[in-house]
Structure formats: structure tokens, C-alpha cells
Amino acid sequence: MDNSEDELEENEAVWKNSFVDSVPLSLAAAPGPSLSKTSPPADRVILHFDLDCFYAQVEMIRNPALREVPLGIQQKYIIVTCNYVAREQGLTKLMSVTDAKEKCPQLVLVNGEDLTHYREMSYKVTELLISYCPLVERLGFDENFMDVTEMVERRLAQTLESNTFSFKGHVYNQRSAEVKASDYLRLALGSHIAAELREAIYTKLGLTGCAGIATNKLLAKLVSGTFKPNQQTTLLPENIRDIMGHLSSLRKVPGVGHQTAKRLQALGLVTVKDLQLFPLTDLVREFGGPPAQRLKNLALGVDDSPVTPTGAPQSLSDEDSFKKMSSTKDVLEKIHQLLSSLVERMHRDGRQPQTFRLTIRRFSATNKWFSRESRQCPIPSHIGQKIAAGSSDDAVVQLLPLAMKLFHKMVDSSITFHLTLINVCFSNLQTRRAVSGGKGCITSFFRASPRKIQILSSQSQGDSSHSVDGHCTDHQFSTHGMAAQHLSLKTVTTKSPRSSEAALHGFKWKQSTVVAEEENQKASCCTTGSDPGETNDTVTHQLPANIDPKVFKLLPEEIQKELLSPAYVNCLLSTSDSQNIKDVTAAANELEPSDRVSAVNHQQPAGTSAFPVENVLEEEKLSFPQSSDCEFPGNVDPKVFSELPLDVRMELMSEWKQQKPVLKAPFSRKPVRSLITKERNALGKGSQTNSLLKYFKRS
DNA sequence: ATGGGTCCT
DNA sequence: AGGACCC
Numbered sequence: 001m002d003n004s005e006d007e008l009e010e011n012e013a014v015w016k017n018s019f020v021d022s023v024p025l026s027l028a029a030a031p032g033p034s035l036s037k038t039s040p041p042a043d044r045v046i047l048h049f050d051l052d053c054f055y056a057q058v059e060m061i062r063n064p065a066l067r068e069v070p071l072g073i074q075q076k077y078i079i080v081t082c083n084y085v086a087r088e089q090g091l092t093k094l095m096s097v098t099d100a101k102e103k104c105p106q107l108v109l110v111n112g113e114d115l116t117h118y119r120e121m122s123y124k125v126t127e128l129l130i131s132y133c134p135l136v137e138r139l140g141f142d143e144n145f146m147d148v149t150e151m152v153e154r155r156l157a158q159t160l161e162s163n164t165f166s167f168k169g170h171v172y173n174q175r176s177a178e179v180k181a182s183d184y185l186r187l188a189l190g191s192h193i194a195a196e197l198r199e200a201i202y203t204k205l206g207l208t209g210c211a212g213i214a215t216n217k218l219l220a221k222l223v224s225g226t227f228k229p230n231q232q233t234t235l236l237p238e239n240i241r242d243i244m245g246h247l248s249s250l251r252k253v254p255g256v257g258h259q260t261a262k263r264l265q266a267l268g269l270v271t272v273k274d275l276q277l278f279p280l281t282d283l284v285r286e287f288g289g290p291p292a293q294r295l296k297n298l299a300l301g302v303d304d305s306p307v308t309p310t311g312a313p314q315s316l317s318d319e320d321s322f323k324k325m326s327s328t329k330d331v332l333e334k335i336h337q338l339l340s341s342l343v344e345r346m347h348r349d350g351r352q353p354q355t356f357r358l359t360i361r362r363f364s365a366t367n368k369w370f371s372r373e374s375r376q377c378p379i380p381s382h383i384g385q386k387i388a389a390g391s392s393d394d395a396v397v398q399l400l401p402l403a404m405k406l407f408h409k410m411v412d413s414s415i416t417f418h419l420t421l422i423n424v425c426f427s428n429l430q431t432r433r434a435v436s437g438g439k440g441c442i443t444s445f446f447r448a449s450p451r452k453i454q455i456l457s458s459q460s461q462g463d464s465s466h467s468v469d470g471h472c473t474d475h476q477f478s479t480h481g482m483a484a485q486h487l488s489l490k491t492v493t494t495k496s497p498r499s500s501e502a503a504l505h506g507f508k509w510k511q512s513t514v515v516a517e518e519e520n521q522k523a524s525c526c527t528t529g530s531d532p533g534e535t536n537d538t539v540t541h542q543l544p545a546n547i548d549p550k551v552f553k554l555l556p557e558e559i560q561k562e563l564l565s566p567a568y569v570n571c572l573l574s575t576s577d578s579q580n581i582k583d584v585t586a587a588a589n590e591l592e593p594s595d596r597v598s599a600v601n602h603q604q605p606a607g608t609s610a611f612p613v614e615n616v617l618e619e620e621k622l623s624f625p626q627s628s629d630c631e632f633p634g635n636v637d638p639k640v641f642s643e644l645p646l647d648v649r650m651e652l653m654s655e656w657k658q659q660k661p662v663l664k665a666p667f668s669r670k671p672v673r674s675l676i677t678k679e680r681n682a683l684g685k686g687s688q689t690n691s692l693l694k695y696f697k698r699s
Numbered sequence: 700a701t702g703g704g705t706c707c708t
Numbered sequence: 709a710g711g712a713c714c715c
Contacts (some may be wrong), residue, residue: 054715075701094700115702140704140715257713310705319702357709374709423702 045190046307047146048220049197051125051209052229054142056083058121059110061206070104072097073112076321080112084229113320115141124205126310129197137217138310142209145217146197147307152189159189168195169211169232172223173239184236187213191234198232218303219243221254240301247272253298260295263287275299312429316349317357318342319423324363328413331422335403336396338424343392343399346426352388353379353426356399358406361421372421375406379426388432 051057055073060066060083070086072079079100082091089104100107112118122141129136135147159165166181168191174180181188194211201207211232212224222243223235235243247253249270251261267286269275275283276299283292297303318338325331335358346353357376379387379402386395403424411417 050715078700080701096700113702119703138704141702143715255713259712314705317703321701370711372710376709421701 042149043186043215044147044149045152045186046214046217046220047148047190047194047197048212048214048217048224049125049129049144049146049194049201049209050211050221050224051142051201051207053081053083053087054122054207055081055112055118056086057207058118059112061121062117066108066110069108070106072100072107072109074109075111075113079109082107121205121207125201125207128200128204130309132193132197132200135307135309137307139221143221145220145307148190148193149186151193152186155189155193156185159185167191167234169234170227172226172233172235173242174236180236184234187215187234187236191232194232198230216301216303217305217307218254218298219301222247222301244272244276244299244301250275250299255298256295260287264295272299312349312351314429315425315427316342316345316353316429317423317425318345319359319421321361321421323420325419325422326417328407331407331419332400332404334422335407335424336400338422339396339399339403340392342424342426343387343395346387347390347392349429350388351429351431352384354384354428354430355379355426356402356406357423357425357427358403358410359421359423359425360407360410360419363418363420372423373410374423375409376425376427377402377406387426 056066056071059071059073066083068085070089070091071083072086072091073081074097077097079091079093079095079097081093082100086100086104086107089107091100091104091107095103097109118141122138126136126138126144129144129146133146133148133151137145139145165185165188166178167188171180171191190213194213198209198211201209208230210224210228210230212220212222212226212235213232214220214223214235215237219235219240223233226233249261250256250264250272251258253272256264263286264270264275267278267282269278275295278296280292280296283296286292287295318341320334320338325334355376356379357374359372359374361372379399383395383398383402386392386398411419
């Protein structure tokens with residue numbers, strides 16, 4: 001809208017000032033010497049990928065018949081997304097089901113409340129991108145940022161004269177791609193990489209999406225949506241001003257949320273240009289120093305934030321919302337249902353959670369749609385081990401009292417209450433590593449993860465290998481060991497190894513062992529305000545065998561009653577286990593990574609990781625990028641790699657990124673050889689002849 | 700809103 | 709533990 005020429009002139013100074021020092025001269029502008037050896041402050045090339053109506057695409061892959069009909073993905077009473085057939089009929093995201101059906105009576109609805117399939121496909125996309133370049137940051141399930149600066153530099157060095165070079169896809173506000181390609185060679189190469197990656201995502205996973213190519217994350221994200229389904233757009237530095245100026249409001253700037261927009265509006269700022277021109281000192285007064293500067297930079301299109309590799313998730317949660325929930329029994333049953341699903345997911349992840357959190361949202365006329373309350377507590381390690389080991393029904397039953405305790409910390413159930421949401425969450429996820437030399441040789445490791453120190457505890461047994469095939473199990477297992485040892489090389493100096501005595505016995509405790517162990521565990525969240533010792537023994541007797549009487553006694557009387565109520569006992573704690581088995585089986589079935597990944601994919605073998613990429617690989621293993629532009633070390637078999645648990649793969653990729661020179665020259669240096677040697681030793685068994693080297697190809 | 704996630708205070 | 713942000 002309408003800038004007078006005056007305003008544009010005024011802005012000139014603002015833009016020059018901010019860009020002269022924040023955005024150094026493009027290397028591409030001086031392609032001759034191409035020597036950027038003068039270190040970092042070079043322009044980056046950042047890609048942003050945004051899949052088209054992601055949930056709808058996943059459902060259309062699962063059921064291709066849905067491609068031809070207007071499709072809406074429903075969660076509760078809203079359409080969270082819809083396919084493009086439906087959009088032609090006027091549907092939009094986050095429309096209510098009633099409005100949507102009104103606009104489009106033939107609308108086909110698929111329930112999208114279970115995110116399992118979306119999450120799995122989402123990680124396949126991220127992993128595919130990571131296989132080309134490790135600097136990938138997820139944003140939600142359907143977006144990824146990638147820093148391809150190094151890939152671009154490598155291509156630049158290899159690029160022979162390319163005067164006929166052009167951009168792939170659109171160039172923002174530019175009529176034709178050919179005009180500027182040689183002036184912005186690096187961005188042009190970025191556009192080629194983006195096109196190749198979108199093509200890979202389509203041919204290997206069957207998904208379409210948009211991409212944006214720019215010099216930072218903010219701009220890449222903003223530009224990616226310029227041409228919408230299944231297209232890509234590059235933003236040249238000379239058009240940064242335009243794209244920022246064309247945003248309809250400050251709220252459109254990623255990083256400016258509702259609250260910030262309101263505070264800005266209170267200062268009289270509503271357009272991006274308002275903020276660009278607003279005195280920084282006034283902004284600092286409102287927001288404080290760093291946030292103020294960041295806001296101003298965002299308005300200018302300046303964003304120095306790095307693409308931070310996301311890695312494995314920091315937390316896993318499961319939630320459900322509802323109109324109203326007012327009885328403790330319903331709460332208990334809902335928590336049980338959520339926990340069953342979450343515990344299964346946690347087991348598949350392979351890590352062991354150290355913290356449990358329960359979150360609720362209360363119904364209240366004033367408070368209605370925000371404000372969640374939560375309480376969290378440590379997870380006693382014996383429960384954590386059951387989760388990790390896959391003893392899901394036991395784990396759920398033992399977590400339930402913890403959850404109810406947390407619930408009662410927030411809700412006085414002697415008074416009427418109304419909940420509209422319950423969320424259960426595992427966090428503080430620690431990766432367990434089992435490395436068995438075959439003779440009870442147990443090692444434990446510490447490692448520094450990107451964000452914090454995590455303990456690598458040990459176990460004497462692997463349990464989670466559900467593989468039918470011993471051959472396969474063997475590889476998976478020993479490759480875990482390799483990961484652990486590899487990681488330990490760098491980080492063992494952080495702390496001294498801890499005794500793994502407890503872990504030695506950690507795997508399959510009998511119930512009696514658990515009880516004995518409780519003496520050291522009871523300082524959990526449940527001690528506060530609880531009143532041990534007053535429950536009489538005849539009550540305790542009635543407890544099913546799989547709940548610890550000592551824990552039970554620590555619970556408030558009301559909770560004890562709940563646990564003994566017919567509903568609970570019959571439904572959840574049946575000692576016959578038949579009901580438990582049914583529950584657990586049902587939960588497992590819900591989560592099962594089923595066959596139908598896509599029309600172009602084949603079914604994955606059972607027992608592989610929750611987020612496998614082997615479907616992608618089996619068709620074109622040879623053409624899968626492994627050299628040249630690919631950061632994936634050439635001596636790693638993608639198939640084997642893809643079978644590792646997600647977090648292990650993420651860790652390895654992070655390591656490779658940092659140790660690239662070493663790993664890329666497999667026979668040149670000691671660290672690599674010793675890694676491979678350890679791997680071979682850890683293998684033990686009959687596979688020694690082949691050893692893991694079988695899975696590590698020559699460059 | 701939904702069913703997830705992230706990081707910062 | 710809550711609050712902001714993202715999808």
C-alpha cells in the first residue's frame with residue numbers, strides 16, 4: 001500500500017545503515033578470485049522448505065482415491081488443513097467443520113488427531129534433507145531450514161564457465177531468471193540445490209512443497225510462500241526491501257507473535273515500515289535491549305540466527321482436548337489412555353525419559369483459551385527403564401500414580417472442576433547405550449549433547465530389538481555400540497564415568513526387586529504433602545501385584561481410593577493381564593508404522609526404526625547422494641544407517657558434520673581406523689569375517 | 700481453536 | 709512453571 005516517494009527516500013538511510021555492516025558484500029559479486037578464505041562473514045545461502053498442505057498430502061498418499069475429492073483433515077471440530085481440490089471451493093485452513101461443510105457439502109473428512117503418520121513422514125523428509133547436508137532445522141512437522149552455504153561453495157569451485165547459467169524456479173519480483181544469474185551465482189546455485197531437493201522429496205517420498213532461497217532464515221521463509229503450491233522462489237538482496245515492505249502487518253513477520261504485535265501496536269506501530277523507522281531507544285525501553293534490536297532487525301529483513309540442527313526431539317508429548325471433563329475417574333482414564341500411547345512412542349524412540357509432566361487447561365469463562373498449568377516430577381529410574389525396555393503396561397501402571405499425584409497438586413477434586421485439555425509429556429530424554437563385549441563387559445559413557453550433558457547409562461541386555469532376524473539384530477546392536485564409542489571419544493573428558501552397578505541389574509527386575517529398590521527412589525515428586533504409613537494393610541493387600549505397596553502408601557488417601565475403585569482395578573490393573581494386554585495391543589496398533597507409506601515406496605520390514613528412510617533408498621541406492629555435495633560420509637551404507645534409531649542417526653550426523661575431514665578420508669587417519677576397529681571387536685559373533693566394514697563402502 | 704513442538708525468563 | 713514463539 002502506497003508508499004509515497006518521500007517515504008521511500010527516507011528509508012534509504014535506514015536500509016543502508018543496517019545492511020552495510022550486517023550483510024557483507026556477496027562473494028558472488030566478485031566471483032573471480034573466489035577466495036573467501038577470509039573467513040566467516042560471508043553471505044550464507046539458506047533454503048526454506050514448506051510442504052504443501054502436509055497432513056492432506058500424507059492422507060492422499062495413504063489413500064490415493066482422496067486425491068480427486070475435496071479433502072479436509074479434521075481435528076475436533078476444525079479443519080486444520082485441506083487439499084487443493086478443497087481450496088478451489090473456498091476452504092481455508094482452520095475453518096470450522098460446519099463452515100467447511102457449508103461451503104463444500106461433498107467435503108471428505110479424515111480425522112487427523114493421531115499425528116503418528118504425519119510425524120513419521122515429517123522425519124523422513126528431514127532425514128532426506130540431512131543426507132545431503134547436515135545443517136537442517138525443523139520448524140513444526142512440515143518446514144525445514146537448511147544452510148547450504150558450503151554445498152554452494154563446493155559447487156562454485158567446481159563450476160566451469162557458466163555464462164548460460166540461470167535460476168531454477170522464480171526469482172522474487174524479477175521478470176526472468178536469466179538476467180541476474182551471474183551476478184548472484186551463489187543464490188542461483190542455491191536455487192538449483194533447492195530444485196534438486198524438492199525433486200528428491202517428490203520422487204522418494206511422493207511429497208510436493210515450496211522452497212525459498214535467500215541469505216537468511218527470515219527471508220528464506222518469507223519468500224518461500226510467494227508462489228504456492230509446489231514452486232520455489234529466490235530472493236535477491238536487492239529485493240529485500242520489497243518483500244519486507246509488502247508484508248501486510250507486523251504480525252506477518254516470523255518472530256512477532258500476538259503479544260509482541262499488541263505491544264508494538266500500543267506504541268503506534270502496525271506496519272513493517274513503522275517498526276523500521278521507530279527509534280531503537282524507544283523500542284529498547286519497551287522490550288529491553290536484545291529483543292528490541294532483534295525486532296528492529298526482523299523488520300529490516302536482517303536475521304543472523306544460525307540454522308541449528310534440530311536433532312532428535314527434546315520431548316515427546318501426547319494430548320487430548322475436549323469440551324469438558326469433570327470427574328477424577330474420567331481424568332484417570334484419559335491419562336491412562338494418553339500414557340499408553342506416549343509410553344509406546346517413548347519406547348520406539350529408544351531413549352529414557354527422566355522427567356514427566358502433566359499439563360491441564362481449565363474451563364473458565366475468562367480464561368478460556370489460554371493458560372495451561374503444569375506440574376512435573378522426576379521419573380524414578382526403574383520406571384524409566386521399563387519404558388525404555390518396552391514393558392509398557394508395567395510402566396503405564398507405575399506412571400499413573402505419579403500422574404494423579406501431579407493432577408491433585410493442581411486440582412482440588414473435592415471442589416467442582418472442569419478441564420478442557422490434558423497433556424502428558426516426557427522430557428529430559430537420555431540416550432541409553434548398551435555395549436556388551438560378550439562377557440558382561442559393561443561400559444558407560446557421558447556425552448555432551450548440543451544443549452546439555454546427558455548420561456549414557458548401560459544395560460546388560462538389549463531388549464528393544466524386536467527383530468525376528470538375528471542377523472539384523474546383530475548389526476543394529478553393534479552399530480549402537482559404535483555410536484556410543486564414537487561419541488565417547490570426544491566427550492569422555494566432560495565427566496568421569498559413573499559406576500553402572502545399578503544399570504547392570506536394571507533390565508528385568510522382579511517385582512520384589514523393585515520394592516527393595518524403592519527405598520532409594522521415594523524422594524520423587526510424590527512425597528510432598530503425602531501421608532505415608534496410615535493406610536492399613538488389608539487395603540494394601542488388594543493391590544495388584546504390579547503396583548508397589550510402598551509407593552501406594554505414599555499416595556494420598558483419595559488417590560489410593562481411586563486406585564482401588566472398581567473402574568480402575570477392573571479396567572487398568574487386572575492381574576489376569578488380559579485387559580492390560582488388550583490395552584497395550586490397542587495402543588501399539590494405533591502407533592504401528594503401517595505399510596502404506598506411499599505409492600512409490602515399498603513396505604518397510606518390521607522392526608526397523610520408527611523413522612526409517614530405507615524405503616527411499618532401496619530403489620535408487622546408487623544414485624543416493626554420497627559424494628561431492630553430500631555430507632553423508634561416503635563410507636556409510638545408507639541402508640544400515642537408516643536402521644539406527646532416530647537419535648543415534650541424528651547424533652552421528654552431527655558428529656560427521658564436525659569431523660568431516662577425518663571421516664571423508666577413510667584411510668588417512670587414526671581416529672577413523674580405531675573407530676572401525678572397535679566396531680569390529682564389538683561385533684563379536686560370527687560376523688567377524690565380514691565385520692561392519694561390509695557396510696562401509698569405499699568412497 | 701488442534702496436537703504438537705521450540706527456547707527463554 | 710509459565711510464557712513467548714512456531715507450525
